[in-house]
Amino acid sequence: MAASITLAVSTVIFALRPHPDTGHLALWLPLVRRIRSPHKGQWALPGGPLRADEDLAASAARNLRDTTALTPRYLEQLFAFGRPDRSDNRVAPENRTVSIVYWALVHADVASAGVESDNVHWFLAEDVPTLAFDHNQIIEYALWRLRNKMEYSRIATAFLGETFTLSELREVHEVVLERTLDPANFRRQIETSGDVIATDEFRMGGRHRPARLYRHNHSIELADNGPLTGR
Amino acid sequence: MAASITLAVSTVIFALRPHPDTGHLALWLPLVRRIRSPHKGQWALPGGPLRADEDLAASAARNLRDTTALTPRYLEQLFAFGRPDRSDNRVAPENRTVSIVYWALVHADVASAGVESDNVHWFLAEDVPTLAFDHNQIIEYALWRLRNKMEYSRIATAFLGETFTLSELREVHEVVLERTLDPANFRRQIETSGDVIATDEFRMGGRHRPARLYRHNHSIELADNGPLTGR
DNA sequence: CCAAAAGTGTTCATGGTACACCCATGG
């Protein structure tokens, strides 16, 4: 029997939701339970074979929609993983899988939290179990890319709604980067970057001065991917 | 007949050699002539199908060795290109190819220049002809990544031999970035980065003060690819 | 001595960091 190579697309999906213990925002990601061998029953990244007439990014977006019922606010190719031994398939060792992995940011509102089922579960990024295949390493790499991009692009707004306060935007940075940021300096950096636009509205209700709402500047791409923009 | 997806690996290979007109260094890359349909006779990136038991990076290195008889000084995955229509194959429209593209830097010494044949030819990066498939766009993207990485990593040394002067290193940056750099400031930036180590030797022979030779610091990776290092 | 590149010193602008301080709201 001839050896065959299967091409699959998987997606690492990130969202911010409150931490169950502290109540502060935390990074979450959804995983799916494998329903067949190999690694049947283990948790894994959402994904599946690339369809015959489907673009790579479209396949990632479809997997994302199927598992979370959400639309990605940001979607980018992460890496193609193809070590011959990564499938670890004792059943058919002459077959291997090459996975083209995307990573996505979604805005997880309350509604989307209810999409969980027995086979789909959201995990804290800091508390991911042992996964099928090399998916733990893939998530590590996706986290590294997310943190890198958080520092020199405007992807943070993808976690938020249409309008947001600068405190909310700062909290996104703080949660992802795992360090506190000076509110005064953060404000100035964001304001001079031109990435956000001030509105006339304010977030009222706190026991403190109302915070101005901003919206993000749609005329600027979330991240500069050079000649690949829009691909 | 069922639709099938072919998985191929291609490589964008960069080297620096003198420009035929000006004599200054310039960016070159080797292309191969396609010997079969589609696009038979046109120039294209070196590459081919992934072998059954071959790692992705190993496949790229093999393509590189076959076309240039060289070993890559730097090799990194660029992107996976998979638009369903990118093959433009009128013969078998139900088949498509997904290409995982790598990019490489090689040190092109005199010997390697003789490896050209009727089916392998080095082109100036600024003067690449119309290529098969979407390979022109792929090269544009590889150039963008090369220029980006040149500014915040130490890949420039991959173009040079074991020892080099700071002028030579600066010229690599200048040619790739297409702008001149202040020699005094460049020197200080490189020296404080710790990327290179001064030797006791000097490059003699010019009608000017001899230049100290440096070698690169092997204890630092050429580029920080995070958890993917060594993969 | 001159030309040319190697190498050093100094100044200035910019951008980030630390932190003091005032503002506006709810309670």
Place this chain on the structure above:
DNA sequence: CCATGGGTGTACCATGAACACTTTTGG
């Protein structure tokens, strides 16, 4: 009134850009 986060001002420091200047070779 107080507590709390929103928002402003300012001083300091590190980094990089610009450029004058000295050094060492070959011719």
